[in-house]
Amino acid sequence: MSRLLKPYPMRSSPLFQTSLLPWLHLLLGWMLLCLCGAAQAAPAAVALREGSSRLALAGHYEIFEDPSRTLTAAQVDESTYGWTTQRHVLNLGHSTSAWWLRLRVANPESAAITRILDLQNPRLDDIEFNLIRPGQPRQSIHTGDRLPYGTRAIQYHGFAFPITLAPGESAQVLIRLDSHDGYFGLLPMALLSEPVFQQDTQRHTLLCGLYYGALLILLLYHLCLLGSTRDAAFAWYVCYLGFLVATRFAMEGHASQYFTALPPDWINQGLLLCYSMSAVLFGLMLMSNLKTLLVQHPWLQRTCWAVLALNAVPLPMALMGSYSGTLKLAMPATMLSIAFVMGMSVWAWRVGMRHTRYFLAGSTCMLTGLLAERLRLESALPDHPLLAYGVAIGSVLEALFIAIALAEGMNRMKADKLHAEQQAREAQALLNDELGRLVQERTLELESANQRLTTLSITDELTGAYNRRHFQEQLAERIAQARRSDDAIGLCLFDLDHFKGYNDRYGHPAGDEVLRRVSSTVSRHLKRSVDRLYRVGGEEFALLISSADHTLGDRFIEELRTSIHALGLPHERNEGGVVTASFGLAWCSDVARAQIDAESLYRAADEMLYQAKALGRNRVESSEVAPRPPSARRA
Numbered sequence: 001m002s003r004l005l006k007p008y009p010m011r012s013s014p015l016f017q018t019s020l021l022p023w024l025h026l027l028l029g030w031m032l033l034c035l036c037g038a039a040q041a042a043p044a045a046v047a048l049r050e051g052s053s054r055l056a057l058a059g060h061y062e063i064f065e066d067p068s069r070t071l072t073a074a075q076v077d078e079s080t081y082g083w084t085t086q087r088h089v090l091n092l093g094h095s096t097s098a099w100w101l102r103l104r105v106a107n108p109e110s111a112a113i114t115r116i117l118d119l120q121n122p123r124l125d126d127i128e129f130n131l132i133r134p135g136q137p138r139q140s141i142h143t144g145d146r147l148p149y150g151t152r153a154i155q156y157h158g159f160a161f162p163i164t165l166a167p168g169e170s171a172q173v174l175i176r177l178d179s180h181d182g183y184f185g186l187l188p189m190a191l192l193s194e195p196v197f198q199q200d201t202q203r204h205t206l207l208c209g210l211y212y213g214a215l216l217i218l219l220l221y222h223l224c225l226l227g228s229t230r231d232a233a234f235a236w237y238v239c240y241l242g243f244l245v246a247t248r249f250a251m252e253g254h255a256s257q258y259f260t261a262l263p264p265d266w267i268n269q270g271l272l273l274c275y276s277m278s279a280v281l282f283g284l285m286l287m288s289n290l291k292t293l294l295v296q297h298p299w300l301q302r303t304c305w306a307v308l309a310l311n312a313v314p315l316p317m318a319l320m321g322s323y324s325g326t327l328k329l330a331m332p333a334t335m336l337s338i339a340f341v342m343g344m345s346v347w348a349w350r351v352g353m354r355h356t357r358y359f360l361a362g363s364t365c366m367l368t369g370l371l372a373e374r375l376r377l378e379s380a381l382p383d384h385p386l387l388a389y390g391v392a393i394g395s396v397l398e399a400l401f402i403a404i405a406l407a408e409g410m411n412r413m414k415a416d417k418l419h420a421e422q423q424a425r426e427a428q429a430l431l432n433d434e435l436g437r438l439v440q441e442r443t444l445e446l447e448s449a450n451q452r453l454t455t456l457s458i459t460d461e462l463t464g465a466y467n468r469r470h471f472q473e474q475l476a477e478r479i480a481q482a483r484r485s486d487d488a489i490g491l492c493l494f495d496l497d498h499f500k501g502y503n504d505r506y507g508h509p510a511g512d513e514v515l516r517r518v519s520s521t522v523s524r525h526l527k528r529s530v531d532r533l534y535r536v537g538g539e540e541f542a543l544l545i546s547s548a549d550h551t552l553g554d555r556f557i558e559e560l561r562t563s564i565h566a567l568g569l570p571h572e573r574n575e576g577g578v579v580t581a582s583f584g585l586a587w588c589s590d591v592a593r594a595q596i597d598a599e600s601l602y603r604a605a606d607e608m609l610y611q612a613k614a615l616g617r618n619r620v621e622s623s624e625v626a627p628r629p630p631s632a633r634r635a
C-alpha cells in the first residue's frame, strides 16, 4: 500500500495552477482512494454457520508470494502489505516461490462449530497449516506428499485440516505452500462440514474403486487375450492399462494412503515414470494396431515414432526426480499426442481403416474429460460430480474404446486371414487345373512323340516303307497268326532290275528318287491295312499279303509289276529303256500243315525272285509252299 501512496510527480503550469488544479486533485484523490480501497479490502472473515456445509473459498482468502522461501508464519502474519485477494480458484502452476494463504474465519453461532478445510489437491509437496486465535498459541501442522503419511491432520488420500471454533470465536488460518522443485498445480480449496467431508471421501473412494476395478478387469481380460493370441497390440494395451492405473493411483494420493511404507519421494518419482510410460505404451499400441497402414505410408510411421519419442523425452527427467521439469515436458507432449492421434484416426478412418474411429472416440473422451475437469475447477462449468471425475471417466471410456478397436482389429485380421485362405484355395485349385491341363498336354505330346519314335523306328527313312527290322518282326507274327487262324499268307520279294547300272548312269540321288517313286506306287496299290510294304535291302522290297486265293495274289503282284513299268522312269541300261522290277512270290495256304517258318517262307520267296531274275527280269515268279506229308512233319 505504501507503494500506491507514493507522491505523484505533478507538472506545474498556469493551467494546472488555476481552474483545473482543484478538480485534478479531487480526481486523483478519488482514484487513489479507490485503488487503496481495492488493495486494502481484505476479504471479510468467513462465517462458519450451521446451515452452510460446503463453501468454496475462492474470493474469501488472500495470497502472498515469498520468492525467498525463507519467511516464517510470524513474519508473514505481521506484514501488512503484499497480500492480494484470490478471487478465483488458485492455480500456482509452476513456481519456485513459497506461497502463503490467509483466511479469516469466525463462528457467529451460539455453539462450537467444526469445519474441515480441504485443499482438494493431493499432490502438494509441503504444507504448513497454522491456526492463529487471538491470545492463544499458534497451532501448526507440517505435512505434504513429500513428508510421511503420518504427518497428515486427517489421514486420507488428500490434505484436509479441521478447524474448531468456540461460540463467537474468530481465528486466522495461515497456510504456507512450498514445492519440491517448482510445481503446485490447482488449489480449489473448500470448507466442508464433517458429514459432507466424510460423504465426499466415501463417494470418492467408491468411485475410485469402480474406476480402478474397471481398468483392472479390462487389464486381466486382455491379459488372457494376450495369452491366447500372442498379439503385440494386446501386450502394449495391457502394459498401458497397468501404467495408467498406477499413474492415477499415485496422482489421486492413493499410493501415499495405501503404501505408507514407501518413501514419499519414490511415489512422486514413480507417478511421473508411470505417466510417461503410459503415454509411450499408448503410442506403441496404436502403432501396432495400425501396422498395415504404417507399412503403406512410411512418412506416417516416421511421424508416429517422432511423437512417441517426444513422449519418451520426459522419462529420463522423471528418473532423475525432476518433478516440475518432467511435467513441463509431459503435458504439452500429451496434448500434442492426443491431437495427433485424433488427426491420424480421422485420416485412417477415411482411407478405410474403420476401426480407428474407436481411437478417435477414445481420444475425444479423454480430451473432453480433461477439459471438463479443468473448466469446472476454473468455475467455467458448474460444480457437478460428473465433471469432477472428468479425467477418470474420460480415461475409462478411452480404455473401453481402445479395447473395442483392438477387438475389431482382431476381427479384421481374422477376416483378412479367411479371405487370404480362400484366395489361396482358389489359387491352388487354379494351379491344380493348370497343372492337370499341362500334364495332359505333356502326356499327349509324349504319346505323340513316342508314336513318332515308334513309327521312325520301324520306318525306312528314304522311302517311307517299313524297314527290315519291322519286316522280320511282322513276318514271324503274321506266320504265327496265320497258323492260329488257318489263313493263307503270301510273301513277295521284289528287286529293281539293273539298279547298279541306273546309279552308274544317272547318279545315286536319282537312284534314291527311283526308290521313292517305286515305293509310293506300290504303297498306293495296297488297300488292306494288313498288306504292308517293307524295304528289306538296298533296292529290294518285301510285301506281306493275305489273300484266300493264290491266283488273286498272283494277279495283284502282276498289277504291281505293271504299275512300276508303267511309271516309265527312263533306264537306258535296262531292257525296254525304263525302270522295271522282278517279283518272287511264295504262297502258303495252310501254314500249319506246311510247317513253314519265317526263314523258310523268305527263302521260298527269294528263290522265286532269283528265278524271275534268271528268266529275264521284269516278271513275276510264284510258288505254293505245299503242305508236308504227315510222315515228313513227324520227322
Ligand SMILES: Nc1nc2c(ncn2[C@@H]2O[C@H](COP(=O)(O)OP(=O)(O)OP(=O)(O)O)[C@@H](O)[C@H]2O)c(=O)[nH]1
Pocket (backbone or CB within 6 Å): 462, 495, 496, 497, 498, 499, 500, 501, 503, 507, 508, 509, 510, 511, 512, 515, 537, 538, 539, 613, 617
Ligand atoms: N541310289 C541308291 N542305290 C542303292 C541303294 N541301296 C543299294 N543301291 C544300289 O543298288 C545296286 C544293286 O546292285 P546289284 O545287287 O548288283 O543288282 P542289280 O544291278 O540291280 O542287278 P540285278 O539285281 O541282277 O538286276 C548297287 O549298285 C547299290 O549301290 C540306295 O539306297 N540308293
